[in-house]
Amino acid sequence: MTGAGGIIARDLKLALRQRSDAVMIVLFFVLTAALFPFGVGPEANQLAAIAPGVIWVTALLAVLLSLERLFLADYEDGSLELMALSPVPLELTVLAKVFAHWLTTGLPLIAAAPLIAILFNMPVSALPILALAMLLGTPTLSLIGAIGAALTLGARRGGVLVPLLVLPLYIPTLIFGVSAVDAALLGFPVRPHLLLLAGILLISLVVSPLAGAAALRQANE
Amino acid sequence: MDAFQTFIDMGSYGSYVWPSYGLTVVIMAWLVMSTLRRLRNREQELARRQGEFPARRNRGGATDTSGPNTSEDAASS
Amino acid sequence: MSAFEARNLACSRVGRRIFAALDFTLPAGGALILRGANGSGKSSLLRVLAGLLAPVGGELHWDGKPVNDDPEAFQDNICYVGHGNAIKPVLTVHENLAFWSKLYPPKSAEGYDDLLDQALETFSLTTLRDVPGRQLSSGQSRRLSLSRLITSPARIWLLDEPSVGLDDVSLKRLEAAIAEHRAGGGMVIAATHTPLDIADADLLLLQDFAPPAIDPELLENSW
Amino acid sequence: MAFDYFANPARFLRLANAVLPWCVGATVILLASGLYLGLFVAPADYQQGESVRIMYVHVPAAWMAMFVYTNIAIASVLSLIWRHPLADLAASASAPIGAAFTFLALVTGSLWGKPMWGTWWVWDARLTSVLILFFLYLGHMALTHAFDNPARGAKAAAVLALVGFVNVPIIKFSVDWWNTLHQPASVFRAGGPTIHPDMLWPLIAMALGYTLFYITLLLLRIKSDLIGARLRTLDSLRQDAA
Numbered sequence: 001m002t003g004a005g006g007i008i009a010r011d012l013k014l015a016l017r018q019r020s021d022a023v024m025i026v027l028f029f030v031l032t033a034a035l036f037p038f039g040v041g042p043e044a045n046q047l048a049a050i051a052p053g054v055i056w057v058t059a060l061l062a063v064l065l066s067l068e069r070l071f072l073a074d075y076e077d078g079s080l081e082l083m084a085l086s087p088v089p090l091e092l093t094v095l096a097k098v099f100a101h102w103l104t105t106g107l108p109l110i111a112a113a114p115l116i117a118i119l120f121n122m123p124v125s126a127l128p129i130l131a132l133a134m135l136l137g138t139p140t141l142s143l144i145g146a147i148g149a150a151l152t153l154g155a156r157r158g159g160v161l162v163p164l165l166v167l168p169l170y171i172p173t174l175i176f177g178v179s180a181v182d183a184a185l186l187g188f189p190v191r192p193h194l195l196l197l198a199g200i201l202l203i204s205l206v207v208s209p210l211a212g213a214a215a216l217r218q219a220n221e
Numbered sequence: 222m223d224a225f226q227t228f229i230d231m232g233s234y235g236s237y238v239w240p241s242y243g244l245t246v247v248i249m250a251w252l253v254m255s256t257l258r259r260l261r262n263r264e265q266e267l268a269r270r271q272g273e274f275p276a277r278r279n280r281g282g283a284t285d286t287s288g289p290n291t292s293e294d295a296a297s298s
Numbered sequence: 299m300s301a302f303e304a305r306n307l308a309c310s311r312v313g314r315r316i317f318a319a320l321d322f323t324l325p326a327g328g329a330l331i332l333r334g335a336n337g338s339g340k341s342s343l344l345r346v347l348a349g350l351l352a353p354v355g356g357e358l359h360w361d362g363k364p365v366n367d368d369p370e371a372f373q374d375n376i377c378y379v380g381h382g383n384a385i386k387p388v389l390t391v392h393e394n395l396a397f398w399s400k401l402y403p404p405k406s407a408e409g410y411d412d413l414l415d416q417a418l419e420t421f422s423l424t425t426l427r428d429v430p431g432r433q434l435s436s437g438q439s440r441r442l443s444l445s446r447l448i449t450s451p452a453r454i455w456l457l458d459e460p461s462v463g464l465d466d467v468s469l470k471r472l473e474a475a476i477a478e479h480r481a482g483g484g485m486v487i488a489a490t491h492t493p494l495d496i497a498d499a500d501l502l503l504l505q506d507f508a509p510p511a512i513d514p515e516l517l518e519n520s521w
Numbered sequence: 522m523a524f525d526y527f528a529n530p531a532r533f534l535r536l537a538n539a540v541l542p543w544c545v546g547a548t549v550i551l552l553a554s555g556l557y558l559g560l561f562v563a564p565a566d567y568q569q570g571e572s573v574r575i576m577y578v579h580v581p582a583a584w585m586a587m588f589v590y591t592n593i594a595i596a597s598v599l600s601l602i603w604r605h606p607l608a609d610l611a612a613s614a615s616a617p618i619g620a621a622f623t624f625l626a627l628v629t630g631s632l633w634g635k636p637m638w639g640t641w642w643v644w645d646a647r648l649t650s651v652l653i654l655f656f657l658y659l660g661h662m663a664l665t666h667a668f669d670n671p672a673r674g675a676k677a678a679a680v681l682a683l684v685g686f687v688n689v690p691i692i693k694f695s696v697d698w699w700n701t702l703h704q705p706a707s708v709f710r711a712g713g714p715t716i717h718p719d720m721l722w723p724l725i726a727m728a729l730g731y732t733l734f735y736i737t738l739l740l741l742r743i744k745s746d747l748i749g750a751r752l753r754t755l756d757s758l759r760q761d762a763a
Binding site: 012118144147151152155156157158161164165167168169171172175176179196200203211213214218221 | 601640653656657659660663667668669673674676677680681683684685687688691692694695696698699702
Binding site for chain 3: 083
């Protein structure tokens with residue numbers, strides 16, 4: 001376990017030393033969301049109605065933007081080969097890297113989401129549910145995104161390909177993420193939506209390391 | 222004459238039914254054409270280059286007489 | 299008596315056969331130098347031995363047992379130094395080495411720190427201990443990559459062009475480290491162009507195992 | 522594709538050449554009879570009138586979209602786990618055909634819906650799922666051709682196909698759920714089991730016809746890819762000889 005812990009610690013240290021990446025992702029998140037009032041009009045009720053959807057879609061795109069950071073640097077400098085050969089199973093390595101990625105991407109997004117909620121005049125009462133839903137949803141985005149990032153290693157212009165591979169798979173998380181917040185706003189029970197998000201997270205926790213490791217082994221060949 | 226006309230007219234839905242069938246025929250035909258064209262190109266290419274490597278009979282190290290022809294490999298899959 | 303054997307190894311890359319029917323036996327303490335023109339498959343062979351690349355044919359044996367029975371267990375005996383130095387520009391020399399030795403834990407936990415220092419000392423990197431990776435020259439980066447050999451418990455060293463960018467002093471240190479490793483019963487397989495002074499090393503020329511020109515007749519009847 | 526990878530494609534070619542004439546014949550007969558029954562014999566729908574005839578090209582296309590994707594997933598398992606040499610070819614040959622059927626399902630679906638809903642596109646649960654499936658196909662094809670080494674592309678696409686296949690039921694469930702949340706059950710019912718038998722026969726004929734059409738094209742495309750692989754081998758041998 002120390003091996004995987006070492007990977008998480010190293011990736012966190014790398015992220016802390018290159019803080020600008022994480023900051024850029026959060027700025028992108030807030031800035032993109034802030035564009036909508038200019039497009040849709042500043043009318044408060046209308047913004048409040050689309051707020052959950054905008055927050056989730058922009059969070060999705062922000063995570064998408066940060067996926068390249070997951071494996072590309074390690075692939076290019078040879079670290080990936082050494083990680084594949086290490087006693088730490090590759091599946092665990094993928095999980096460790098995704099966890100580190102989530103800490104440096106998912107959490108900052110959750111922290112920044114209330115700011116956007118206020119910009120969109122979303123009732124403050126729904127904020128806890130929004131945070132909880134994102135807590136369950138953003139790890140799934142990192143997990144599925146890791147598969148896309150691993151599959152495009154060594155591809156011609158892999159970065160352009162990741163969105164096409166990954167976005168269709170993000171749709172269930174998006175649907176239930178938004179519906180959870182909507183339910184909170186309308187006073188409906190929130191539990192079913194959160195349970196569904198948790199279910200998708202569990203499936204991703206199994207599928208992503210397997211598929212990611214298989215993709216990394218192909219990349220190392 | 223009008224029997225044919227009513228058939229085309231399709232109870233006023235003609236402008237939806239015929240494009241659907243038309244597009245289906247067009248796309249399926251295009252699939253067939255592109256597949257057959259690529260297959261034929263490659264088969265011709267293969268037939269033409271069959272002689273590139275002398276068969277067993279004159280194995281006396283006959284050099285590649287046809288010279289480095291510049292045929293491009295047909296569209297790769 | 300543990301030995302490392304390859305039997306009838308064959309490998310292909312992007313659909314083209316690179317080498318075939320390749321055999322070698324490496325006793326404990328042995329060394330094998332791979333020579334061959336560029337693209338003759340030296341790196342591919344090392345990657346096959348390390349388990350990164352699946353061979354198209356043939357088998358590897360360790361201690362008489364086929365490696366495929368338990369590839370993960372065999373990989374614990376491997377320390378692979380490839381072309382990439384795997385150095386993070388933001389981490390210091392010590393942090394880079396500490397990370398890799400955590401991923402490839404040395405046999406004994408105690409004396410961990412001075413093992414790291416000893417590894418850095420072996421490749422005269424002690425003075426650069428806290429220098430971030432981005433400020434290292436290519437030779438220094440190579441020495442940091444090689445210092446992983448010292449901390450890793452692996453018995454088999456797979457070195458791909460280890461001496462690239464090394465100055466004479468570092469070259470001597472590398473040769474000394476190899477000799478010491480072999481004295482301890484370890485094995486070294488190195489692909490290199492620059493002559494490495496390694497005592498009574500076996501030589502393996504990749505050209506000897508180039509694939510036979512495919513028999514046109516075989517090509518014919520396959521249709 | 523590596524030459525030694527297909528040391529002996531002859532067995533497949535013999536099988537393909539034997540089966541192909543029958544496939545072509547059956548496809549033509551089925552499609553012709555399906556079209557004839559669908560356009561001339563089958564009754565119009567009491568609600569939708571003649572526009573229901575679009576069903577005979579829309580429903581089989583939607584079935585094929587799912588059927589071909591399932592085939593790609595199966596081929597991916599064969600390729601990744603049993604390393605079957607032809608599996609990669611079957612998957613990369615099937616994807617364009619599947620994508621074409623999915624596109625057909627989308628367009629004919631919207632053409633069929635237009636008279637009813639008055640708009641070209643409705644976020645109906647089924648149409649939305651087919652749209653997402655279309656993106657999965659595009660992703661698969663893009664990944665297959667994103668690498669210089671075709672074998673590498675096929676293996677990567679195989680992993681993607683399996684991940685996609687695991688997600689399809691989740692997507693289907695979430696879209697259906699999302700659809701019922703935002704829209705009352707759509708009036709657009711593509712003829713359930715109570716369908717009039719005269720409508721059922723053309724549907725079955727067309728569905729079988731589409732399936733055989735796919736199999737025929739698949740065999741032809743695999744044959745063509747095998748020859749392509751052989752040509753690449755000849756190229757590399759010529760380089761060696763030169």
